[in-house]
Amino acid sequence: MAYLNVSDVTLSFGGLKALSHVDMKxxxxxxxxxxxxxxxxKTSMLNCxxxxxxxxxGDIHYKEKKLTHASPHQVSSMGIARAFQNLELxxxxxxxxxxxxxxxQNLKYxxxxxxFFFGKASRVEAExxxxxxxxxxxxxxxxxxxxxxxxxxxGVQKKVEVARALTLAPDILLLDEPMAxxxxxxxxxxxxxxxxxxxxxxxxxxxxxxxxxxxxxISDQIYVLDFGEVIxxxxxxxxxSNPKVIEAYIGED
Amino acid sequence: MSANPWLATGNFYTTYKQEQKTxxxxxxxxxxxxxxxxxxxxxxxxPLGNKYxxxxxxxxxxxxxxMGLNLVTGFAGLISIGHAAFxxxxxxxxxxxxxxxxxxxxxxxxxxxxxxxxxxxxxxxFGAIVGLPALRLKHLYLAIATLSFQMIFEWTIxxxxxxxxxxxxxxxxxxxxxxxxxxxxxxxxxxFVILTFVVLLGFGIRNLLKTRYxxxxxxxxxxxRAADAMGMNPGLTKVYAFALSGxxxxxxxxxxxxxxxxxxxxxxxxxxxxxxxxMAIVGGLGTLNGSFWGPVAIKFLDLQVERLxxxxxxxxxxGMNLATALKPLTFGLVIVLxxxxxxxxxxxxxxIVKSYMKMWPFRY
Numbered sequence: 001m002a003y004l005n006v007s008d009v010t011l012s013f014g015g016l017k018a019l020s021h022v023d024m025k026x027x028x029x030x031x032x033x034x035x036x037x038x039x040x041x042k043t044s045m046l047n048c049x050x051x052x053x054x055x056x057x058g059d060i061h062y063k064e065k066k067l068t069h070a071s072p073h074q075v076s077s078m079g080i081a082r083a084f085q086n087l088e089l090x091x092x093x094x095x096x097x098x099x100x101x102x103x104x105q106n107l108k109y110x111x112x113x114x115x116f117f118f119g120k121a122s123r124v125e126a127e128x129x130x131x132x133x134x135x136x137x138x139x140x141x142x143x144x145x146x147x148x149x150x151x152x153x154x155g156v157q158k159k160v161e162v163a164r165a166l167t168l169a170p171d172i173l174l175l176d177e178p179m180a181x182x183x184x185x186x187x188x189x190x191x192x193x194x195x196x197x198x199x200x201x202x203x204x205x206x207x208x209x210x211x212x213x214x215x216x217x218i219s220d221q222i223y224v225l226d227f228g229e230v231i232x233x234x235x236x237x238x239x240x241s242n243p244k245v246i247e248a249y250i251g252e253d
Numbered sequence: 254m255s256a257n258p259w260l261a262t263g264n265f266y267t268t269y270k271q272e273q274k275t276x277x278x279x280x281x282x283x284x285x286x287x288x289x290x291x292x293x294x295x296x297x298x299x300p301l302g303n304k305y306x307x308x309x310x311x312x313x314x315x316x317x318x319x320m321g322l323n324l325v326t327g328f329a330g331l332i333s334i335g336h337a338a339f340x341x342x343x344x345x346x347x348x349x350x351x352x353x354x355x356x357x358x359x360x361x362x363x364x365x366x367x368x369x370x371x372x373x374x375x376x377x378x379f380g381a382i383v384g385l386p387a388l389r390l391k392h393l394y395l396a397i398a399t400l401s402f403q404m405i406f407e408w409t410i411x412x413x414x415x416x417x418x419x420x421x422x423x424x425x426x427x428x429x430x431x432x433x434x435x436x437x438x439x440x441x442x443x444x445f446v447i448l449t450f451v452v453l454l455g456f457g458i459r460n461l462l463k464t465r466y467x468x469x470x471x472x473x474x475x476x477x478r479a480a481d482a483m484g485m486n487p488g489l490t491k492v493y494a495f496a497l498s499g500x501x502x503x504x505x506x507x508x509x510x511x512x513x514x515x516x517x518x519x520x521x522x523x524x525x526x527x528x529x530x531x532m533a534i535v536g537g538l539g540t541l542n543g544s545f546w547g548p549v550a551i552k553f554l555d556l557q558v559e560r561l562x563x564x565x566x567x568x569x570x571x572g573m574n575l576a577t578a579l580k581p582l583t584f585g586l587v588i589v590l591x592x593x594x595x596x597x598x599x600x601x602x603x604x605i606v607k608s609y610m611k612m613w614p615f616r617y
Contacts, residue, residue, distance in 0.1 A: 050482060072481040082482050090475035092539075093468075101472050105484040107465040114467075117273075117460035125464065126269040133269075168484065 003028040003204065004049070004080075004172060009058035011044055011228075018044040019228040021058070026172070026221075031198050031205045033215045036225035037248060042208045043085060045225065046174050049206075050082040051075040062172075077105050081170035083161045085177045085208075091150035095141055095160055096132065098149055102167035103128040132167055138201075139163040139193060155186045162193065172204045173197060179211055187211065191218060212249075216240065224248065261611075275459060292448060296441050306440035308556060310512050313447040314505050315548035319532045320454060320541075321501025326530070327538035328467070329494035330474030331387060335399040336529045338406035339499050341521030342379045343372040343506020345410065348422040348516040352415060357425035365427050365511060369450075372507035373500040380499020387491035403523050410518045419518030424510050443512045450504060458541055470494050474539075531588050537600025546599035551587070558583050 006024035010017065019041045026032045034042045047053040049060060051072040059068045067075055076082070081102075090098050107128055113121040136142060139159055144152055149160055162178055175194065179187045191214055197203050209215050215222065216236045224232040224245045232242040239245055256263035259279045266272045276282035301309070322336045347368060350361055361368065386398040411419040427434055434442045461467040469490045472480040477487040510516045528551070536547025562576035569575065595601060 052478070052481075071486075072478075073484045073486050076482055076484040084479065084482075088476050088479040088482075090472055090479065092475050093471060097468060097471075101468050101480070101485075102483045104465050104469060104472075109464070111466055114461055114464035115457045117463060121460075121464055122270060122273055125273060129269040129272075164483070 003063065004206075005061045006045075006049070007059050007061070009045075009048060009055040009060065011041075011048060011053055012056050017228050019048070019055070019225075022225070022228070022230055024223055024230070024233075026204065026206060028171075028204050029198070029202060030220035031194065031207060031218055032221045032223070033207045033209060033219040034223050034225060035209065035212065035215055039227075040225040041228040042225055043176055044228075046082065046176050046206070046208060049075070050080060050174055076168055076170075079169075079171040080174065081165040081168040081172070082174040083165040083176060083178060085180065087154075087157050087161055089149045089157060089160060089164070091148070093149060094146050095136070095144045095149055095152075095163075096146060098160060098164055099132045099135060099167045100128065102164045103132065106131075106169075131169070135163050135167045138196070139166070155182055158182065158186075158190070159193075162190070166197065166201075166203075170203060172206060174206045174208075176208050177210060178207070179209060179214065187214065194218065273463060275456075289452065293445065296444055300441070303440055306444060307512070308552065310440055310443055310447060312548050312552045313444070313451055314508050314512065315529070315532060315552065316451055316545055317447070317454060317508065318502055318505035318529055319536065319548050320451075320458060320544040321498040321505070322529050322533050323536075323538065323540070323544045324458065324470065324501065325494045325498035326533055327540065327543070328462075328474060329470040329491060331384075331491060331494060332392070332396040332530075333399045333495070333498065334396050334523070334526050334530065335383065335401075335403035335406070336498070336502055337521045337523070337525035338403045339376050339380060339383075339502030340506040340509065340525070340529075341406055341410070341518070342499070343376045343503030344510040344516045344521065345416060345506070346372040346375045346503065347424060347507050347510040348416065351422055351424055351516075352417075356423045362425050362427050369504055369507040369511075373503040376503020376506065377496040377500040380502070381492050381496040383499075384492040384495025387495065388488040400523075403526055407518065407522060410521075416518075421515040421517040423515050424513075426514070427511065439514075440512070443508070447508050447512075450508065454501065454504070455541065455545075462541070466493075471539075528584075531584065534588060534596075535591050535598055537598025537603075540598070540600035542603055543598050543600035546603070550599060551584070554583060554587060555580065 004026040006022060009019055009022045011019040022045065034045060036042050044053060048055050051067065051070050051074065054069050059066060061067070062078060062080065065078065067078065070078070090101060093101070107124055109121045109124050113119065136145060139162065141156075141159060141163055144156060144160075149157060152160070158178060162175065165173055165175075178190050178194070182190065194205060194207065195218055198205050207215070207219070219236055222233065222236060222239045223230055224239060224242070226248040231248055232239055232245045234242070261278050264278070276285065296306070318336065318340050321339070322333060325331050325333050347361070350358070350368065354360060383399060383402045387395055390398055410416045416422070426439075429442065469480070469485050472483065472485060473487045473490045473494070480487050480490070506521075509520065513520075532547035532551045533543065534547070535550050536545065537543030558579050559576050562579055565575050566573075591598065
């Protein structure tokens, strides 16, 4: 059985089928991309995995554990982190506090420790601050550490979004269009980060992306969705020569 | 660290623990201590009459209540229009003890600090129960749910003979180490007690905001979807926010009961709830120091309006009562003006003054 196993997942909203009978196997240590035209169900798929939607039919298993009906905070505590497509940051807080919030599950001290802020609370906070700093270092966010997230530029906010998901110390990182709306330089930056995340931190990456060039370059495995169905899967070479995929993207000639 | 421990200039943090400190320089700490000493000393040096001491006590009680409201509405972003009812829960906890074991029982007269904390806990339990709709409801709908609690509270008090149908239930005089606190010292004594509660609870909030228990409140306010993805249970966090605010309200209510030496339902009506909300807005939602500014500003305004009405009353026909007309008018006007021109409240002025002082005498 695969690491993260999506089997026969169907998601319908009334009569509309966002996903129908989707099967996916995500292998550890690889970059798996999900591509497809607009409205193909890519984000719905991520929402199903991260617990924001629950499949109408079918199951999702992670390391033999069933997470079909788990809520987002349960999924994230199992080690699956998620970065959002539209920025969902805590805009009234600094970059540092945004990342510290992602350490919520690791800050293990009681309420009384917190109120008096002695001993354990102070120590645990400092330790986790150390971890947060390592992520800030990794994502090159040092200049923005203390600035309010709401005041930062779009490109930096996207980076904070990825950094926040990374601060959860996940085994699997779900990235929802991390490069949308960025210029070439910023895109290359993010691509470098995604590859570093996989290689240096040994995190399995699931990437939803529109930029086919990027996807073909960095993915180990690709799933193509169209109208909620998987129309092709395999290595980038296999996908590039798959007639169904070409038809979905370019149309019949 | 420490080029000069008195000034921020030239000091750098070398550990994360240093950054957790409440006061960054010796100057900060000294100024705060000095301020605190003055707060404790002035009633002894310049004694006020009972009438004005009662107003000061009232302000401090409102500060405790607004600190709680600020946690739930300012930090966690959940509008609560039933805050006076929570304050009432605290006061009626004391009243229930008076009804069952008598208003001069040793528990009430000697163990009052424990009883005040206990009232806070009762408030927290009710807060958690009223917070339960937050698992499902958001924004205005949640506000209406808290409003319904306010209504239920008022009706219950007015129709239960156990609560004397809302008429005053007396609370006995308390004892201190020096003996029974008499009529002359009553308000000064309670000034010190409430001030101590304000200082302790203020530090409590300050510490809480540095930890996961405070940050999670702000997380559910800013983005509860993301909070969920970051491993917090947003529903439980909201219930916890209500419980926390209920605790502060309960403590405020118990203090109210002791200061007035009686509990009557008219101190916990919807009007009071809106008053607390106004204090939180005028002070500055989502800031700790806003909880201090708001009550002071609103109560001071009330006092000035009363004075103005008194002065004007000498020149007006005897039948006209200017105060009853002016009070709601100025109250409404102040809220509207603040919402329009300074939605971040007086706390924002404080922030501006502080950043100006930091650079003084240079502008940049």
